[in-house]
Amino acid sequence: xxxxxxxxxxxxxxxxxxxxxxxxxxxxxxxxxxxxxxxxxxxxxxxxxxxxxxxxxxxxxxxxxxxxxxxxxxxxxxxxxxxxxxxxxxxxxxxxxxxxxxxxxxxxxxxxxxxxxxxxxxxxxxxxxxxxxxxxxxxxxxxxxxxxxxxxxxxxxxxxxxxxxxxxxxxxxxxxxxxxxxxxxxxxxxxxxxxxxxxxxxxxxxxxxxxxxxxxxxxxxxxxxxxxxxxxxxxxxxxxxxxxxxxxxxxxxxxxxxxxxxxxxxxxxxxxxxxxxxxxxxxxxxxxxxxxxxxxxxxxxxxxxxxxxxxxxxxxxxxxxxxxxxxxxxxxxxxxxxxxxxxxxxxxxxxxxxxxxxxxxxxxxxxxxxxxxxxxxxxxxxxxxxxxxxxxxxxxxxxxxxxxxxxxxxxxxxxxxxxxxxxxxxxxxxxxxxxxxxxxxxxxxxxxxxxxxxxxxxxxxxxxxxxxxx
Ligand code: UTP
Numbered sequence: 001x002x003x004x005x006x007x008x009x010x011x012x013x014x015x016x017x018x019x020x021x022x023x024x025x026x027x028x029x030x031x032x033x034x035x036x037x038x039x040x041x042x043x044x045x046x047x048x049x050x051x052x053x054x055x056x057x058x059x060x061x062x063x064x065x066x067x068x069x070x071x072x073x074x075x076x077x078x079x080x081x082x083x084x085x086x087x088x089x090x091x092x093x094x095x096x097x098x099x100x101x102x103x104x105x106x107x108x109x110x111x112x113x114x115x116x117x118x119x120x121x122x123x124x125x126x127x128x129x130x131x132x133x134x135x136x137x138x139x140x141x142x143x144x145x146x147x148x149x150x151x152x153x154x155x156x157x158x159x160x161x162x163x164x165x166x167x168x169x170x171x172x173x174x175x176x177x178x179x180x181x182x183x184x185x186x187x188x189x190x191x192x193x194x195x196x197x198x199x200x201x202x203x204x205x206x207x208x209x210x211x212x213x214x215x216x217x218x219x220x221x222x223x224x225x226x227x228x229x230x231x232x233x234x235x236x237x238x239x240x241x242x243x244x245x246x247x248x249x250x251x252x253x254x255x256x257x258x259x260x261x262x263x264x265x266x267x268x269x270x271x272x273x274x275x276x277x278x279x280x281x282x283x284x285x286x287x288x289x290x291x292x293x294x295x296x297x298x299x300x301x302x303x304x305x306x307x308x309x310x311x312x313x314x315x316x317x318x319x320x321x322x323x324x325x326x327x328x329x330x331x332x333x334x335x336x337x338x339x340x341x342x343x344x345x346x347x348x349x350x351x352x353x354x355x356x357x358x359x360x361x362x363x364x365x366x367x368x369x370x371x372x373x374x375x376x377x378x379x380x381x382x383x384x385x386x387x388x389x390x391x392x393x394x395x396x397x398x399x400x401x402x403x404x405x406x407x408x409x410x411x412x413x414x415x416x417x418x419x420x421x422x423x424x425x426x427x428x429x430x431x432x433x434x435x436x437x438x439x440x441x442x443x444x445x446x447x448x449x450x451x452x453x454x455x456x457x458x459x460x461x462x463x464x465x466x467x468x469x470x
Contacts (some may be wrong), residue, residue: 021353026198033201062285087249103154123441133171181220185407209370215336264326265382424453427461
């Protein structure tokens, strides 16, 4: 392990990089805090901050004239069964692992613990991590294979996340089949370029974005582990979507065998609800990319085809399959990955180096740098998009109330469960307006889709007004 630089070495480095204020309170700190501060400064990429910030500031958006729509694959495509069988085979042969990014700060939801511990399901109130673990367990049983699960956390939530998995006995899966690792952090910087102090002995830092997951996989030794155990593809998903199909054979089959795919990276989309929905969309400009809602010129976000359909309607839902070799290629880079930096201007509390008082800014005062995993699409050869169904696969929990909240997610989870039950011939009571007159939840261990229910119907009908856990 490298030794912590001395005060003299640190001073020189801070002078060289214009960040001397980081040791403004040195004289007031005890030995333990001093050690902590030197260690924290040693981890900051001070020499690269200037170039990262200017790269982020100069990030260009594609011009409307250069943007073209994407033609996605559809779940209803003619030879879906052929690709599904290819995906099944891949899973059965142990070529696939699950990968969740759970290092975010979850500020909008405001839940006190890691977001994966949030009770998300409509009847049992199962935490998100349990929903995903049960899906993986169900797939392991169905395929007769072990499916490793990689879980990315951040410095801020790692220990709590680990404790949660431990307290839940790793959700009934062998301990060694879940690998937790921490993502990188970056300093939060004032608009003038000075690294902020969160405490007199601690620079303010933030996770480096879900794009940091690729570098973190490599640094944690996860890529070597995968190569050693024959894993070739990662099913990437976020912590906030309980309806995700973690292991989807059709998606995997298309990823490895569609004529225009080179199995580097593939993504799922859902059709935008309407032109004003604030969601990033897949476009070609000329390479496949996600055009964020805020970056989309109006003539793009509002464009319609002659038949009235939304021209740029393939909304990104942050579900990807990523090739392990592709991640290796992307992370062969001195700064850890080739992904571009984006900047967000946020409110970050800080200790004023002049006065020593800690301020809670009323207005955004700091730049946070992040990278986004979907930027890897532009680096991929032959990336493809599979359009899926919104209710079937997308019930995000982002905000405490309103859109994309626990309430809307629960409603979507119930809607999907009702749909599966009806498809399987189970009678579900409904109100005059067509809304289900019951709250149902289907455990991933009971069914992974309507086919499982059809094979093994749980009951003939659901009681009106009931809360039913299947
Ligand atoms: P979000 O964009 O929703 O961000 O993350 P967030 O930090 O979780 O939430 P807010 O914006 O503070 O409310 C999308 C997914 O990416 C993960 C999150 O955990 C979530 O699964 N993520 C995000 C990371 O793993 N690391 C990051 O640095 C950022």
